[in-house]
Amino acid sequence: MQEPVVHIDQLKLQFRTKVILDNLSWTIHKGEQWLITGESGTGKTVLAKAICGLIPVSGTLEVKFDPSVRLPARSLYVAQWFPFKDKQGGTNFYYQQRYNSTEAENSTTVWEELSAYTTKVNVGPEQINELLQSFNLLHRKDAALIQLSSGEHKKIQLSKALLLKPQLLILDNPYTGLDVQTRKNLNGLLNDACTSGMQLILISNDGDLPSCINCFGKMEHGKLSTSMQPFAEETTAVADLAIPDFLLDPEVPSPTIVNANNINVSYNGKAVLKQLNWTVNAGEKWLLSGHNGSGKSTLLSLLTGDHPQAYANEIYLFGKKRGSGESIWDIKKNIGFISPELQWYFEPTSTVFQAIASGFFDTAGLFRSVTAAQAHKVRTMLSLFKLEDEEHTLLKQLPLGKQRIVLLARAVVKNPPVLILDEPCQGLDQQQTRMFNKLVDQLSTPTRTLIYVGHLAYRLPACITHRLTLKAGVAVEMEHALYTEN
The missing domain is CATH 3.40.50.300 (P-loop containing nucleotide triphosphate hydrolases)
Structure with missing residues (x-):
């Protein structure tokens, strides 16, 4: 043998x-x-x-x-x-x-x-x-x-x-x-x-x-x-979650969320975004798609206030032009954000409780005290996501899929009017993906704006109605329709 x-x-x-x-x-x-x-x-x-x-x-x-x-x-x-x-x-x-x-x-x-x-x-x-x-x-x-x-x-x-x-x-x-x-x-x-x-x-x-x-x-x-044969996929139905009242109907800061005019970004002479125009109105649900390296993350960094070249371009966020006196924190307070990079660089000593609570302050770790009201909201999120047993566990000690669930809780705990979710289902198993997108659908009320990055049509929330597709930094397609990538 x-x-x-x-x-x-x-x-x-x-x-x-x-x-x-x-x-x-x-x-x-x-x-x-x-x-x-x-x-x-x-x-x-x-x-x-x-x-x-x-x-x-x-x-x-x-x-x-x-x-x-x-x-x-x-x-x-x-x-x-x-x-x-x-x-x-x-x-x-x-x-x-x-x-x-x-x-x-x-x-x-x-x-x-x-x-x-x-x-x-x-x-x-x-x-x-x-x-x-x-x-x-x-x-x-x-x-x-x-x-x-x-x-x-x-x-x-x-x-x-x-x-x-x-x-x-x-x-x-x-x-x-x-x-x-x-x-x-x-x-x-x-x-x-x-x-x-x-x-x-x-x-x-x-x-x-x-x-x-x-x-x-x-x-x-x-x-x-x-x-010797594939295991049958389990398709357990995902029930609606009991969304707490403090996560409903966020206040809309402006009728227009994003107005980007002729955007150009380059590194050492290499163009990453080229003459890009994009308008996102309050309440719209956008998919941002494109192959790896097409400029998606760079575009998002302009919107979240993390990219210094935002000041060299004509970008209006929440009705105000970048560089007109608003701080990065004025921008971030209206945005709940997830990305693979945020997960990589998150403060390694953060517990699950601290990671979620940091969403109130838009920091990659908790560096200040929370109020009793904020602590109550964090524990409500722990219960909502079935994370009560991990409250004091270090974020980095959780499986990567659970880490992503924690960061979703962090993104929504302050009830932001805009959610920017950059490949949020990376590392999630199929059941977690269904639960995640079900929650995104429930949170996507008429007053909340969504920008969602994803590659696979079957791993997207159902609420998406608009699509922007990038190719080598250029907008090659903009539609008011659900998306399928070839």
């Missing part, structure tokens, strides 16, 4: 009183390419890290590599986030930093990052170029990492994994932030890698899969169920 590549028996891990892995057993044989699904927080990431030796566990865990396979005899775990460093090796970035051109000088470029990595994996520049072409990043090879979008960061992270092409590759939610075409390209690259002898464990709740996947697992309560 063929010797297994991975053999796990009675694997156990407990964090304080919570059992993460409960006497889990699993065997992977040569040629098996696995998809692992399951709700957020069921132990998928912990299991992946344990296989790659990144966390200690008790029980039997053996990984055996094949000396006849011409691939590096190692396993590689690729996390959901890309933890890049500056030229001095630092990782202490802050949210607005990516929009300051002077900060880019201390950040490595795409080409520098990948070229430095190739010395470890013995591949040439032509292979870097091929991958950049596959991920539509060739035109960005001289861009600083700090100036890339979350989707572009994911492409760099995946490129490094595919350059190494280890015998065992574990990808944790690799489709996070990727547009539709990039997902297709990634699947083709994974199929090719598995043909050459690599074994794949893919952790994902997305429907996009490479054709090489031939085994299926589902994590529940610290145990793994396995099958």
